[in-house]
Amino acid sequence: MPILSFRAVALRAGIYVLILAGLMQIVMTVDARHAGAPDFSETSLTELTQAALLLLCTILMLVIRQRYRVLRSVSLLMAAFFAISFVRENDQWLDAYAFDGAWECLVVLLALPALALVIRARRDFLEEFSLIANSLGFGLFAGGFLTTYVFSRLYGRSELWQALMGEHYLRIVKDAAEEIxxxxxxxxxxxxxxxxxxxxxxLRDNRRSPPA
Structure with a gap:
């Protein structure tokens, strides 16, 4: 497993902090201060940014699989996961402009072939997983998964915000907390x-390097 230097990790951490700060500034400027009232609906910049991030994640996984040609099973499964999440994030648009239940059909079309290919190459998948299990990338993935698909759902429950705000409950506050x-x-x-x-x-470069 290639070892990362402290300098490389610190540099990338700084870049990630700047990206997060930029995203939050956009949320505050555009959605929180939306003309008339805060807007965290399906057409808000926050929602559109979420979809854009998922699309970019999908593309990056496909680049790993097709260009670098390493971690092929892992990247395929993750690409399918991100693509399914992208479709789910846009379910309202698909139901409105395609047909009711369109997103469910797309999810099935994405999930079944990917799972079939990964199961077929399960030995490769397990070997590849051992390469990433202790990596910074997998740690960030685990954190992102738990934040998005577990914590945000629990944090965004109406019951929690109704208990916190009582008779002053505002749906927009709950929506903003969940979406952010x-x-x-x-x-x-x-x-x-x-x-x-x-x-x-x-990993690709290491494979190309001649043995010492």
């Missing part, structure tokens, strides 16, 4: 994808 938490989680998933891309490049 999801945005943070998707950002971690993007950082994870970038780290895995860099890891894939190092």
């Amino acid at each position: 938490t999801e945005l943070a989680g998707y950002s971690l998933l993007l950082f994870a994808s970038l780290e895995l891309l860099l890891l894939a490049r190092r």
